[in-house]
Amino acid sequence: MADFVGALDQGTTSTRFMVFDHQGRERARHQLEHEQILPRAGWVEHNPLEIWERTQTVIGTALASADLTHSDLAAIGITNQRETTLVWNRQTGRPYANAIVWQDTRTDQIAAALDRDRPERGQTIRRKAGLPPATYFSGGKLQWLLENVEGLRADAERGDALFGTPDTWVLWNLTGGPHRGIHATDVTNASRTMLMDLTTLDWDDELLGFFGVPRAMLPTIRPSSHASAYGATTTFAGLRGSVPITGILGDQQAATVGQVCFAPGEAKNTYGTGCFMLLNTGTTPVRSTNGLLTTVAYQLGDAPAVYALEGSIAVTGSAVQWLRDQLRVISTAADIEALAASVPDTGGVCFVPAFSGLFAPYWRSDARGAIVGLSRFNTSAHLARATLEAICYQTKDVADAMVADSGVPLGTLKVDGGVTANTLCMQIQADVLGVDVVKPVVAETTALGAAYAAGLATGFWADTDELRANWARDRSWSPTTTADERATGYARWRKAVERTLDWVDTP
Numbered sequence: 001m002a003d004f005v006g007a008l009d010q011g012t013t014s015t016r017f018m019v020f021d022h023q024g025r026e027r028a029r030h031q032l033e034h035e036q037i038l039p040r041a042g043w044v045e046h047n048p049l050e051i052w053e054r055t056q057t058v059i060g061t062a063l064a065s066a067d068l069t070h071s072d073l074a075a076i077g078i079t080n081q082r083e084t085t086l087v088w089n090r091q092t093g094r095p096y097a098n099a100i101v102w103q104d105t106r107t108d109q110i111a112a113a114l115d116r117d118r119p120e121r122g123q124t125i126r127r128k129a130g131l132p133p134a135t136y137f138s139g140g141k142l143q144w145l146l147e148n149v150e151g152l153r154a155d156a157e158r159g160d161a162l163f164g165t166p167d168t169w170v171l172w173n174l175t176g177g178p179h180r181g182i183h184a185t186d187v188t189n190a191s192r193t194m195l196m197d198l199t200t201l202d203w204d205d206e207l208l209g210f211f212g213v214p215r216a217m218l219p220t221i222r223p224s225s226h227a228s229a230y231g232a233t234t235t236f237a238g239l240r241g242s243v244p245i246t247g248i249l250g251d252q253q254a255a256t257v258g259q260v261c262f263a264p265g266e267a268k269n270t271y272g273t274g275c276f277m278l279l280n281t282g283t284t285p286v287r288s289t290n291g292l293l294t295t296v297a298y299q300l301g302d303a304p305a306v307y308a309l310e311g312s313i314a315v316t317g318s319a320v321q322w323l324r325d326q327l328r329v330i331s332t333a334a335d336i337e338a339l340a341a342s343v344p345d346t347g348g349v350c351f352v353p354a355f356s357g358l359f360a361p362y363w364r365s366d367a368r369g370a371i372v373g374l375s376r377f378n379t380s381a382h383l384a385r386a387t388l389e390a391i392c393y394q395t396k397d398v399a400d401a402m403v404a405d406s407g408v409p410l411g412t413l414k415v416d417g418g419v420t421a422n423t424l425c426m427q428i429q430a431d432v433l434g435v436d437v438v439k440p441v442v443a444e445t446t447a448l449g450a451a452y453a454a455g456l457a458t459g460f461w462a463d464t465d466e467l468r469a470n471w472a473r474d475r476s477w478s479p480t481t482t483a484d485e486r487a488t489g490y491a492r493w494r495k496a497v498e499r500t501l502d503w504v505d506t507p
Helices: 048-065 108-116 119-129 138-148 152-158 166-174 205-211 251-258 317-325 335-341 380-406 423-433 445-458 464-470 483-500
Strands: 004-010 014-020 026-033 073-080 086-089 161-164 184-186 220-222 245-250 267-271 275-282 293-298 306-313 350-352 370-372 412-416 436-440 473-477
Touching: 004 048, 004 166, 004 445, 014 048, 014 445, 026 048, 048 166, 073 166, 073 251, 073 445, 086 152, 086 166, 108 119, 108 138, 119 205, 138 152, 138 205, 152 161, 161 166, 166 184, 166 245, 184 245, 245 251, 245 445, 251 267, 251 275, 251 293, 251 306, 251 445, 267 380, 267 445, 275 293, 275 380, 306 380, 317 335, 317 380, 335 380, 335 423, 350 380, 350 483, 370 483, 380 423, 380 483, 412 423, 423 436, 423 473, 423 483, 445 464
Parallel strands: 004 073, 073 245, 184 220, 267 412, 412 436
Antiparallel strands: 004 014, 014 026, 086 161, 267 275, 275 306, 293 306, 350 370, 436 473
C-alpha cells in the first residue's frame, strides 16, 4: 500500500492540499487564497473556476514539494466550506453564476418569510432538517439562483443544471467533469442545505417544494467514508495518474473526526473564518432548545450516521481579516497578537462582529456589527484586543448553550484551526470560559479529518482506535481570571450584543 493519504481542503478564503503519513503527521502542503467577491453590502461570492484552478495547482505543488507522485497516495479525502452554493451546466462544466458563500445574506427575505408567512414551514424545516430557516444554509441560496439567473430553472428541470456545495464541485471536476464527473456529496454537507431529512438521510420532497428545487439537479448523498462512493481522479497537470477519492466531510465535521471525537459527549471547537463547536451526540439526533443546530457529524462506511449538536459563529477569523484588509489596522493576520498584547485590556471597547447577522445561539439576521464603549483614550490596540475577545465571547455563548442542551458541564475545550496559533487569543479563551483549552500537535485537523475518512475507507487505518492513538497534546492554557472577573466581562459582552439587534429592517 502507498505510504500517504492526501486531503483537499477547500475553505472559505483558500484552498490547500495536505499529505499525511500513517501517524497523522504532515508530509507536504500547499495553499492558495482566492478572491472574496463583495458585489454589494451583505453579498459574498466566489468564482468557481478560480476554485477549480486553485485545486489543481495546490495538489500538484504540494506533491512536487515533497517529491511525491500519485502512486504515493493511497487515497484522497475532500473537505470543504459548507453551505456555499454553486450551480453549473452538466454538458459544459460552466458555472451559471458565482458561488453564493455561506456568509452571504441576500436571502434574508426568503428565510424570514418561512417563519413569518408560513410558520408551519419553518417548524417542518427544524423538525426534518434540524436547522432554523436562515440565510446561512444552502436551500434559500439555491432558490435565489433559480429565481434570478436566466435560464437556470429550465435547465435544472431538464437535469442539465447541477447543484452542489464546494465538495461536489471539486469532486465532479476531479473525476472528469462534463459527461464523466461524479455528481455526489456526503451526508454531512447534505445536512446543511435545509433539503435533507436527518432521519432518512435523503433529499425530502416536502422540503424541496418549500424552496422550489427540482430533484434532478441534486447530487447523490453518500457516506462520509466509503471505498467506492466517489470514484477516482483523472489525470491533470500536477497529478499524473488516478487516485481513489474515498472520503468527503464538511469542514467542521472533518475537524470533529480529526480531533477523534468519536464518543458521545466529546466536543471540539474550530477557529477559522467562522467558529464552530460540535458535540458528538451518538446515533440519535438531539434537538436543541437553546439555539444550536442538529447536524450529521459523520457516517463511516455502512455504519449508522453519527449526529452532533453544533454552535455556528459566522465571523471570527474573518474579523481579523477585516482589520487587515478593510481598516488596514494590521499588515498581516499574525500582527494582531502583538498589537493586542501591547495593552492590558480593551480600554472599555467591545466589538460584536455581526457582519452577517448573529448565528448561534441568537439566529438574528437583523443584527449588524457594532463597536461600542469608545472614548478618545482608545487606540487601534484596544480594537485589536476587542476583536480577540469577540472570538472568545462568541465561543462562550455557544458553549453555554451546549451545556444547557446536553446537561454535561464543559471540562476542557479541544481547539484547532488557524486562530489557535494566536497564544494570546487562546489564553483569553481559557479566561473567558474558566476551563482549560487544549490544542493538539496537528492543529489543522480539518484536513487531517478528511485524510482519516479517506484512509479508513481503504484500510490505510484499520479503525478509529488507530486514529485516537495518533492524537497528541501540543499545549494548553489554563484560566487566570476569577469568577467575578469572568462574570463582569461576559455581562459587558451581552450588553454589547443587545446593541446590534434590530438594525436591519426585515419585511
